[in-house]
Amino acid sequence: MKKRSNTPGQRAGRPAFAATALFLATAAPVQAQTIIGFEGMPTGQLMVDQTETEQGYAFTNVWGDQFDIIDENISNQLLAIGQYGAVAQGDVLVVRREDGRPFWFDRFDLRSASSYHSDSIDMVGYIADTLIFALAEVNTNTSAWLTRPSGFGAPISELHLVGATAGQMALYLDNFVFRATAGGGTITDGGARVHFSDFGVVGYAEGGFNVRLEFPAGLNHGYEVGWFLRTGPDPAQVRQPIPDSATYESDTATFTWSGDGIGGLTAQLVVVIEDTSPAQVGSSGASRWTLTLGNPDAEPRTVNLFAYTDIDADASTDNTAVLAQANERIQVTGPAHSIIDIHGIGADRYQVEAHPGLLSLLATDFLTLQNTGLPMTGDYTGALQWQDRSVPAKGTLTFEWTISATTADILFINGFEG
Structure with a gap:
């Protein structure tokens, strides 16, 4: 598969941070955090039905061929969306805890592969098959790392990264901050x-x-x-x-x-x-x-x-x-x-x-x-x-x-x- 070019293409981008939250919420008090930096996952494309895990969280490619773990500058692994071609609507990567328990999703880092609009995804949270929160059209047009709060004000049992809109460059994601919920x-x-x-x-x-x-x-x-x-x-x-x-x-x-x-x-x-x-x-x-x-x-x-x-x-x-x-x-x-x-x-x-x-x-x-x-x-x-x-x-x-x-x-x- 041809590697995606780092020069601007002809595909229209979206404004950075075009976001829609289904619920207004504020962050919950800080508890023990888990930061997923993708360092424990093998590099390469995540194939459909492939699952990779890190620190108790499982990332499963449900559909699509544009989810990759890449090594940036041989020092920092990350999740790339659209590295070798445009993300498609309906591509889905699902994040769950391996033990099945709900979890808090606090924040994440993102950047574009270059100084052009990246592909866009929707971040959608579910609990017991019920949609709880959605952060729509997550994208950026800067190659510098940004940290963004999720805005999710309640625990979720699944986080879906869903392909939304094609941009001009790949979207890079890193440092997902999760917190486990207390149990019974x-x-x-x-x-x-x-x-x-x-x-x-x-x-x-x-x-x-x-x-x-x-x-x-x-x-x-x-x-x-x-x-x-x-x-x-x-x-x-x-x-x-x-x-x-x-x-x-x-x-x-x-x-x-x-x-x-x-x-x-x-x-x-x-x-x-x-x-x-x-x-x-x-x-x-x-x-x-x-x-x-x-x-x-x-x-x-x-x-x-x-x-x-x-x-x-x-x-x-x-x-x-x-x-x-x-x-x-x-x-x-x-x-x-x-x-x-x-x-x-x-x-x-x-x-x-x-x-x-x-x-x-x-x-x-x-x-x-x-x-x-x-x-x-x-x-x-x-x-x-x-x-x-x-x-x-x-x-x-x-x-x-x-x-x-x-x-x-x-x-x-x-x-x-x-």
Whole structure:
């Protein structure tokens, strides 16, 4: 195949940095980074279906013959697009983590092979086959290296480099900066255990976190627990985003959010589990969920916070639920008589519906909970609302709820909350 000329050709170029983002986003807090410099890959053309890996990331040529790893000046390898001919629309190179986990894409370096417009590509991010972000018409007309932020404000599971428009020269790419997302994890105390699956931590769960609430370990009373937030005049509440960080240490899990997707506020959720059974066998226990919102603005922010719970007491969807304390405390009883107590400390409103009715309302509509739905039997889902609360300027506001379990009564809960 003929090597592409370094002299200008007749193919029309595009303005440098013609870009379109499908979502406005800001960068997430810096975590451990992986820089892909292509030094660990063999040089040469990436053939269709060929995969090369570096530091846990796999680059696969799905379609096209214009993806090459080249050695620039015998000192720096890079990814060349259109080195030997024009890139074609629909050429696709896909980047994934070898372990299949989602990842953050922060930035990359680019330049033209010469001082003429390079070929253009679209950078498209997906998670679970859903398009999340797109950076369109990535190109440049300078031969000097430039660093460009991706603008991707959420994790992705695949990054697609898609041929868009032919320019006059090859597009050179280098130093892709990726960050792994935190995974699921488990916290324990005695014989009680809470497990957070990957859904909600590295991928989306409809209700926030997909969780196992095990009192005792092995007997799961949970399905999903999470929070929804509405800020100021927003037309609807939003589900908690994927957290920027997640840590699990002994009896405590901590999750943080930088502000992307929650109106510019920051958030930290701390979950603590306690085994309250006399013999520490987990037959009774409690989990405390403490969410702190931070307001970086110079003016107060009004928020509505919803704590959502999908409880399957005794690992069953055949539950009975009653209001234990207006309007902030609900008890769910399973067929084996385990009692799950959900207490939103100081909550103003509640609503209970059989799955998935309430979740559909939270996910789509401006919602004020109606203090309805109890008593009920069936597949329990419920939410507690703190209504029109003010987050102080340059300050924080904290919300707390507990989810507790016992096989007989809930007398221990008062001690845990005191």
